[in-house]
Amino acid sequence: MSRSHVATPSELSSLRDLELVAKTTVEGLRQGLHRSPFHGYSAEFSQYRHYRPGDDLKYVDWKAFGRTNRLYTRQFRETTNLSALFVVDVSRSMDFERKFALEQAVTAVLGTLVIDQGDAAGIVAVRGEHGATAAAGKTPTVTYLPSRSGHHHLTVFLSEIARLRPGGTASIADGLARAGRLLKRRGLVVAVSDFYDDAEALVQMRRLARMGHDVVVVQTLAAEELTLAAEGAVELVDAETGRTLVVQPVTAGAAYAARVRAWLDSFASSVGREGFDYVLVTTAEPLERALRRFLVSRRGAA
Amino acid sequence: MGVTFLDPWAWLLAAAVALPVFIHLLARHRSRRRVFPTLRFVEATTLSAVTRRSLQDWPLLAVRVAGVMTTVAALATPIFITPSREAAWASRVARAIVLDDSAAPPDDELRSAAVGATFARSHTRDAVSDAARWLAEQRPAHREIVVLSAFKRGAVDAADFVGVPPDVGIRLVRSSNGTAVREREISRLQLRDEGVVRVLERLTLGPETTGIREVRADAVSPLPITVNAAPAEQEAADAALRAVLRRGLRLPPAGLLQPIVVEWTGDVDSLAASLEARLAAPLDGWEPEPMSDADLSALSRPATAAAGARPDDLGDRRTLWALVLVLLGLETWMRRGGAWT
Numbered sequence: 169m170s171r172s173h174v175a176t177p178s179e180l181s182s183l184r185d186l187e188l189v190a191k192t193t194v195e196g197l198r199q200g201l202h203r204s205p206f207h208g209y210s211a212e213f214s215q216y217r218h219y220r221p222g223d224d225l226k227y228v229d230w231k232a233f234g235r236t237n238r239l240y241t242r243q244f245r246e247t248t249n250l251s252a253l254f255v256v257d258v259s260r261s262m263d264f265e266r267k268f269a270l271e272q273a274v275t276a277v278l279g280t281l282v283i284d285q286g287d288a289a290g291i292v293a294v295r296g297e298h299g300a301t302a303a304a305g306k307t308p309t310v311t312y313l314p315s316r317s318g319h320h321h322l323t324v325f326l327s328e329i330a331r332l333r334p335g336g337t338a339s340i341a342d343g344l345a346r347a348g349r350l351l352k353r354r355g356l357v358v359a360v361s362d363f364y365d366d367a368e369a370l371v372q373m374r375r376l377a378r379m380g381h382d383v384v385v386v387q388t389l390a391a392e393e394l395t396l397a398a399e400g401a402v403e404l405v406d407a408e409t410g411r412t413l414v415v416q417p418v419t420a421g422a423a424y425a426a427r428v429r430a431w432l433d434s435f436a437s438s439v440g441r442e443g444f445d446y447v448l449v450t451t452a453e454p455l456e457r458a459l460r461r462f463l464v465s466r467r468g469a470a
Numbered sequence: 471m472g473v474t475f476l477d478p479w480a481w482l483l484a485a486a487v488a489l490p491v492f493i494h495l496l497a498r499h500r501s502r503r504r505v506f507p508t509l510r511f512v513e514a515t516t517l518s519a520v521t522r523r524s525l526q527d528w529p530l531l532a533v534r535v536a537g538v539m540t541t542v543a544a545l546a547t548p549i550f551i552t553p554s555r556e557a558a559w560a561s562r563v564a565r566a567i568v569l570d571d572s573a574a575p576p577d578d579e580l581r582s583a584a585v586g587a588t589f590a591r592s593h594t595r596d597a598v599s600d601a602a603r604w605l606a607e608q609r610p611a612h613r614e615i616v617v618l619s620a621f622k623r624g625a626v627d628a629a630d631f632v633g634v635p636p637d638v639g640i641r642l643v644r645s646s647n648g649t650a651v652r653e654r655e656i657s658r659l660q661l662r663d664e665g666v667v668r669v670l671e672r673l674t675l676g677p678e679t680t681g682i683r684e685v686r687a688d689a690v691s692p693l694p695i696t697v698n699a700a701p702a703e704q705e706a707a708d709a710a711l712r713a714v715l716r717r718g719l720r721l722p723p724a725g726l727l728q729p730i731v732v733e734w735t736g737d738v739d740s741l742a743a744s745l746e747a748r749l750a751a752p753l754d755g756w757e758p759e760p761m762s763d764a765d766l767s768a769l770s771r772p773a774t775a776a777a778g779a780r781p782d783d784l785g786d787r788r789t790l791w792a793l794v795l796v797l798l799g800l801e802t803w804m805r806r807g808g809a810w811t
Contacts, residue, residue: 404505
C-alpha cells in the first residue's frame with residue numbers, strides 16, 4: 169500500500185472515537201480531561217481533609233459537619249490539558265521500504281487525536297550525525313514544533329510531519345535528549361522509532377520518566393526487516409554505517425528472524441519494566457488495528 | 471517397454487542441464503545490493519560467499535534439471551516401444567520381388583507385404599541392385615528381396631547379392647519358368663515285336679507335369695547299326711545289340727542319318743555305352759538342370775530388424791511436452807515458496 173499522504177482518512181476516522189488519555193498525571197495549562205498532579209480547588213472532587221485554620225470556608229463540607237460534628241475541607245483535583253511531544257526518528261535506518269511513511273502516519277494519527285481532543289501536540293526530530301554537538305563543530309538539524317493546540321496548529325503539525333525526510337545517523341536517543349532539554353513541563357513524550365539504538369534510547373527515556381514525563385514507545389518496523397525475505401545472494405549495506413555483508417537469505421533468514429523476534433521481545437520487556445507504554449507497528453499490519461489496540465489498552469490502564 | 475529416439479542428436483542439448491547450476495554459481499557473483507536498516511541481527515557465520523557454492527534448494531534444482539532433460543527428450547522425438555507396437559512393426563514387411571523371366575509375381579507375395587514392388591531386368595544382378603536401393607528408402611521393420619525364378623543352373627549366385635545390406639532378407643522362390651507349356655520331340659530306336667522301329671515321341675513340359683506321347687513308330691530297315699565282332703562272337707554281339715535296342719536307344723533329333731559301325735567289346739553294357747556315345751549329340755532346346763534346393767537355401771537368409779530403420783513418429787513427444795509444462799508450473803510454484811499469489 170503506498171502512502172501518498174501522511175495519514176489516510178480511514179486511519180483518522182477509525183480512531184476519532186478514542187481519546188488519547190494520559191496514564192499518568194501531567195501538568196498543563198488548560199482544564200481538560202486529564203488529571204493534574206496538582207491538588208487544588210478545581211472542578212473534580214479529590215478527597216476530604218481535616219479543616220485547618222486559614223482554609224477557605226466555602227470548601228468546608230457543612231453536611232459532613234452536620235453528620236459527624238467535625239469540620240472537613242473538600243479538596244479538588246485540578247484537571248488540565250495534555251501536552252504531547254512526538255519525538256520522531258529521522259535517521260537513515262528509517263528510510264527502508266515503507267517504514268518512514270508508516271512512522272509519519274503513526275505520528276500524524278496520534279497527533280491528530282491529541283489536538284482534536286483539545287490537547288497540545290508538538291514535534292521534535294534531530295537530523296545529522298549521531299551524538300553531534302555544536303561544540304564538536306557538527307551542528308545537527310533540529311526540527312522542533314512546540315506543542316500547541318487548535319485546528320490551525322493541526323495543519324501546521326501535519327505539514328511539518330510531511331516535510332520530514334530521513335537522513336543522517338542521529339538516533340532517537342539524540343531526539344529524546346533534545347526533547348528533555350526542550351520540555352519545561354511534565355507531559356506526554358511519544359517516541360516513534362525503530363529503536364535499533366535501544367540501549368541509548370532507554371537511557372534517555374528513563375531520564376524523561378524521571379523528569380515526570382509519561383513516555384510512550386511506538387516502535388515502527390517494516391515487514392521486510394522482520395525477515396530476510398529475498399531470493400539469491402544479497403549484499404546488505406548498513407544504512408547508517410555503510411558496512412556491507414553478503415548473505416544468503418535462504419540460509420541466514422531463519423536465524424535472522426529468530427534474532428529479531430528475540431530482540432523485539434527483549435525490548436518490549438525492558439520498556440514494560442520501565443513502565444512505558446509500548447506498541448509495535450509494522451507495515452505488515454493495518455495501522456488502524458495496531459493503534460486501536462494500543463489506545464484501548466491505554467485507556468483501560470488509565 | 472523401451473524407448474527409442476528418431477532424432478538422437480538432440481541429446482547433445484542435454485548439456486543444458488548444467489544451466490541451473492551455472493545460474494546458481496553465477497548468481498553468487500552478482501549479488502544484489504540492498505540497503506538495510508541494520509546488520510546487527512545478521513549472523514556473521516552465514517556471510518561467507520563460500521556457503522553459496524553449496525546448493526540450498528535441492529528439490530528446486532531437481533525440478534529444473536528434470537525440466538531440461540524432459541525438454542531435450544521431447545526434442546529427440548521419442549518413440550515408446552510397447553509390446554503391441556513391437557508386434558505391429560514386426561508384421562510390417564517391405565518386399566521387393568525380382569523377376570528373372572516373364573513370370574508374374576504371386577499375388578500373395580505382394581498382398582502380404584506392407585509395401586511391395588517388382589523389379590525385372592535382363593540381368594538378375596541389376597534387378598537385385600534396384601530392389602536393394604528401393605528397400606533402402608523404405609521404413610519397415612523387416613525388408614526382403616524375393617527372387618522369383620526357375621533357377622536354372624547358373625541363373626543366380628552369391629555375387630548377385632553382394633550389394634544387399636545384411637539386414638535385408640533374401641528369399642529364392644522357384645517358379646516354373648512361366649506358365650507356357652513347351653513341347654519337344656524326341657526319337658529313339660527300339661526293337662519291338664514287329665521289328666526295329668524309330669519311335670517319335672512328343673514331350674510336353676508343363677509347369678507342374680511332364681507328359682510323353684508317342685506320335686508315330688516307323689519301321690527301320692535295314693538296321694543302320696553294325697557290330698563288328700570276331701566270327702565266333704558275332705552271334706553274341708548281335709544278341710547284345712538286340713538287347714540294347716529292346717531297351718531303346720535315344721537318337722538325335724534329326725534321326726540317324728548315316729549307318730554306324732561299332733566294335734564288339736564283349737558285353738551288353740559296354741555296347742550300349744558305346745552306341746550312346748556315338749549317337750550322343752546336343753539336345754537342341756533342352757533346358758539346363760535346375761539349381762538344387764540346397765543351392766537355393768545357401769543363398770537365402772531371413773530378414774532381420776533393420777538397424778537404420780526409422781519407425782514413424784507416433785507423436786509421443788506430445789506427452790513429454792505436457793510433462794515439461796507441468797514441471798514449469800511446479801518450478802514456478804516452488805520459486806514462489808509454495809504459493810501462487
